[in-house]
Amino acid sequence: MALTGRSSAQRRRTPRLLRGVRRSTIVGWLFVLPALGFYAMFVLQPLVLSLQYSFYEWDGIGPAKMVGLANYATVFGDEELLNAIFNAIKLIFFFSFIPVGLGLVTASVIRRAATGRFGTVSRTVLFLPQIIPLVAAGIMWNWVLAKSGSINQILSAIGLHSITRAWLGDFDWALPAVGMIGVWVLLGLVTLLLLTGMTKIDPALYEAARIDGAGAWREFRAITVPSVRNELAVCITVTVIAALSAFDVIYISTNGGPGFATLVPALKIYILAFVGRDIGTASAMAMILMALVLIIILPVQRLVRESEE
Amino acid sequence: MELTQAGRRTARKTLATLGIAAIVVTGCAAPGAVATPSPTAAPSSAAPSVAPSAPASAEASVASVAPSASAAAGPTCGTDPVTLSIYYETISELMPQLSAEFTKQYPNVTFDLKSDSFANGTSALPRLLSSDSPPDISRAAMLVDLNKDGLLLNMDKWATAYGWDQWPQAQFDAVRIAPDFKRGTGSIFAWPILPSTVGVFYNKDLAAKIGMTAPPKTVDEFDALLAKAKAAGLQPIMQWNASTSGGGLAFPLQNLMAAYGDHNKINDWVFDKAGANIDTPEFNQAATKLDEWVKKGYFPSDVNAIEYTDAAGRFGKGEGVFTFNGDWQNAGYDKDLPGKVGFFTFPEGVGMSAGVTYVVAAKSKHPDCAMFFLNWAWTNDKAREIDVKVGGGNPGGPPDGSLPTVSTDSVISQTLAAGAGVTKNSGAMDFIANATSTIFFNSWTPDLQKLVGGKITPEKVIQNAQAFWAKSQ
Numbered sequence: 154m155a156l157t158g159r160s161s162a163q164r165r166r167t168p169r170l171l172r173g174v175r176r177s178t179i180v181g182w183l184f185v186l187p188a189l190g191f192y193a194m195f196v197l198q199p200l201v202l203s204l205q206y207s208f209y210e211w212d213g214i215g216p217a218k219m220v221g222l223a224n225y226a227t228v229f230g231d232e233e234l235l236n237a238i239f240n241a242i243k244l245i246f247f248f249s250f251i252p253v254g255l256g257l258v259t260a261s262v263i264r265r266a267a268t269g270r271f272g273t274v275s276r277t278v279l280f281l282p283q284i285i286p287l288v289a290a291g292i293m294w295n296w297v298l299a300k301s302g303s304i305n306q307i308l309s310a311i312g313l314h315s316i317t318r319a320w321l322g323d324f325d326w327a328l329p330a331v332g333m334i335g336v337w338v339l340l341g342l343v344t345l346l347l348l349t350g351m352t353k354i355d356p357a358l359y360e361a362a363r364i365d366g367a368g369a370w371r372e373f374r375a376i377t378v379p380s381v382r383n384e385l386a387v388c389i390t391v392t393v394i395a396a397l398s399a400f401d402v403i404y405i406s407t408n409g410g411p412g413f414a415t416l417v418p419a420l421k422i423y424i425l426a427f428v429g430r431d432i433g434t435a436s437a438m439a440m441i442l443m444a445l446v447l448i449i450i451l452p453v454q455r456l457v458r459e460s461e462e
Numbered sequence: 463m464e465l466t467q468a469g470r471r472t473a474r475k476t477l478a479t480l481g482i483a484a485i486v487v488t489g490c491a492a493p494g495a496v497a498t499p500s501p502t503a504a505p506s507s508a509a510p511s512v513a514p515s516a517p518a519s520a521e522a523s524v525a526s527v528a529p530s531a532s533a534a535a536g537p538t539c540g541t542d543p544v545t546l547s548i549y550y551e552t553i554s555e556l557m558p559q560l561s562a563e564f565t566k567q568y569p570n571v572t573f574d575l576k577s578d579s580f581a582n583g584t585s586a587l588p589r590l591l592s593s594d595s596p597p598d599i600s601r602a603a604m605l606v607d608l609n610k611d612g613l614l615l616n617m618d619k620w621a622t623a624y625g626w627d628q629w630p631q632a633q634f635d636a637v638r639i640a641p642d643f644k645r646g647t648g649s650i651f652a653w654p655i656l657p658s659t660v661g662v663f664y665n666k667d668l669a670a671k672i673g674m675t676a677p678p679k680t681v682d683e684f685d686a687l688l689a690k691a692k693a694a695g696l697q698p699i700m701q702w703n704a705s706t707s708g709g710g711l712a713f714p715l716q717n718l719m720a721a722y723g724d725h726n727k728i729n730d731w732v733f734d735k736a737g738a739n740i741d742t743p744e745f746n747q748a749a750t751k752l753d754e755w756v757k758k759g760y761f762p763s764d765v766n767a768i769e770y771t772d773a774a775g776r777f778g779k780g781e782g783v784f785t786f787n788g789d790w791q792n793a794g795y796d797k798d799l800p801g802k803v804g805f806f807t808f809p810e811g812v813g814m815s816a817g818v819t820y821v822v823a824a825k826s827k828h829p830d831c832a833m834f835f836l837n838w839a840w841t842n843d844k845a846r847e848i849d850v851k852v853g854g855g856n857p858g859g860p861p862d863g864s865l866p867t868v869s870t871d872s873v874i875s876q877t878l879a880a881g882a883g884v885t886k887n888s889g890a891m892d893f894i895a896n897a898t899s900t901i902f903f904n905s906w907t908p909d910l911q912k913l914v915g916g917k918i919t920p921e922k923v924i925q926n927a928q929a930f931w932a933k934s935q
Contacts, residue, residue, distance in 0.1 A: 213589075214589070215610060233904075295706075295769075298767075299764070300764035300767060318764070319763075319766065319768075322764055322765070324915045324917065405706070407704075407706065408704075408705035409705055410706070410766070410907065411704075411705065411911035411914075412911040412917065412918075413908050424900060424903055427581075427584070427585040428899055428903060429899055429900040430607055430899070
């Protein structure tokens with residue numbers, strides 16, 4: 154490369170510290186620097202600060218007191234906080250498993266059957282929930298799931314009046330109901346991602362399989378799913394994080410109720426920090442939530458990488 | 463703009479869902495705390511029906527005495543140009559209107575108005591007040607926390623100069639903070655305008671149907687009316703209890719607590735008096751009665767999913783003989799059921815009440831002018847007219863302060879009368895939801911929901927609240 158051939162004049166201009174470093178490397182870093190600066194300021198710094206705050210008792214303004222690991226002990230000793238973490242794990246089923254499972258099926262159906270205008274329409278319809286602000290979605294679902302809402306009207310119409318209830322106000326059904334809002338929100342995103350992956354599959358593969366006598370199910374299992382492995386990994390990662398850090402939909406639709414049945418860590422952190430002004434415990438809870446996300450996400454990433462090799 | 467019924471409902475619902483959710487989450491320490499769209503939300507979105515020409519009932523219109531004497535004494539804004547900055551709640555028109563009128567009367571004073579939603583304001587205020595150029599006057603709810611950080615101006619000096627110490631003192635209880643950071647006694651740290659009146663609204667038509675001729679005076683009388691309503695196939699009580707609005711059953715619970723026990727003991731508890739305790743036989747009896755009302759189906763079966771605006775709307779459509787709520791909803795009820803809504807306090811002469819609190823920053827550069835403005839807003843006739851028009855209730859302040867006349871038909875005339883009765887009886891109590899900043903979210907709301915779900919005993923509700931309170935002392 155032309156850039157590596159340094160003249161003596163260039164060498165003189167180069168500071169001693171950087172001598173021996175390839176010029177392209179320096180230029181590369183210069184390009185990255187602005188982004189890195191922002192990343193450090195808005196991601197790394199808050200992260201480090203949160204970690205620091207988690208060891209203090211602090212109301213956000215007054216003097217802070219070092220308390221060691223007491224905030225972590227509070228979190229692990231509080232039944233409600235543990236219950237919140239447990240609820241988040243239950244939400245993974247709704248936010249991740251159902252959308253990814255359904256999304257796989259939907260995407261392959263759209264790929265096979267819905268080409269042309271119908272395909273575009275169905276993609277748009279499925280993706281629509283992604284564009285609607287989650288706050289608006291939460292309000293809309295509040296009505297749909299209310300005692301006189303459309304879901305109960307449909308149930309009554311088909312003779313299932315006995316099971317109608319105020320879904321978001323029911324101790325057993327509030328979490329699944331919130332979960333279903335998550336399915337509605339995330340299904341479109343997952344389907345679109347998987348569909349994009351599927352369009353990259355060489356049609357010849359399907360043709361060959363069909364000549365060998367494979368049915369739709371066999372095609373799906375042997376060609377479609379393995380081909381979108383990377384997209385699947387992205388979907389699972391994104392949706393699991395969405396489940397564990399769920400906030401807006403729950404804040405608007407149930408606010409953790411009834412009786413903490415839908416309390417999740419992110420909501421608890423918000424309450425601790427901005428209502429209780431207990432920055433320390435809120436930070437400790439946030440660090441635990443981050444660790445929880447990493448513990449669940451890292452194996453998924455590794456699994457995909459290994460199967461690639 | 464012409465809104466359709468559905469559109470209006472949607473708009474109201476959207477606004478309120480957002481507002482309420484946010485406000486309740488931030489643990490509002492003002493009248494709004496128990497699930498209302500903040501104290502100022504309702505009044506601003508729906509102007510109270512003030513009918514200037516209508517004949518006023520004796521109790522509704524208090525003698526119109528201009529207290530100019532008290533306004534003249536004490537520090538003023540002087541004659542040099544001054545700019546006061548005010549940080550208020552977006553949804554309330556009170557400060558914009560008051561400041562415009564003030565500039566008309568005192569042209570050397572101009573205003574720099576900034577606003578935020580209640581929730582955002584509550585979380586941003588500590589940082590704003592601790593900055594080098596804080597807003598002079600701000601809407602604030604969590605007074606004790608702010609006071610602990612030394613951010614609030616001690617108003618005692620001005621209170622004495624303006625003669626506030628000659629006025630009914632109960633209105634200052636909630637804004638007094640002692641050196642040990644207990645509320646109820648000590649120095650004044652906030653300006654409490656428009657003390658709310660909370661009690662029982664009733665649908666006059668439905669009440670007539672069950673033979674109610676006068677408001678119930680005892681729990682037994684109330685019980686009998688509720689039983690009659692149930693037997694008649696009516697919804698006895700319309701109430702909200704969804705977490706997004708906060709546990710609205712806290713209203714009937716507190717009314718029952720005051721009916722069985724002493725409301726001063728509730729105040730001691732809310733104001734963190736040492737040794738205060740609500741886990742007593744009387745208050746347990748109140749919770750047990752509430753549980754009985756739940757079990758007898760006096761509340762809607764889906765009450766745990768009903769939000770504040772839904773409850774107000776359904777009552778307005780004639781669902782529910784009674785509803786426990788505050789005078790900030792007056793205009794809404796008058797619009798939905800004109801002339802058909804009555805109001806009483808239960809027990810008589812006792813009611814939940816707390817003012818909308820504004821603070822002056824300790825670092826304010828114009829404390830004299832800020833305090834002069836606040837005192838003016840309480841004592842000037844024009845200002846009081848704005849207070850009532852925007853706030854929908856009695857502004858409080860001096861006992862002889864003027865009040866615009868209101869139509870005797872409107873529910874506002876009844877809440878004004880009931881509010882006067884509470885003042886006369888010294889029967890005001892702060893909300894049990896305001897005892898600590900998170901007790902409403904962490905204890906009352908979930909436990910009252912569990913009570914509805916049959917997952918907890920009434921005694922446990924009281925026990926948990928007492929334990930939660932004790933932990934924060």
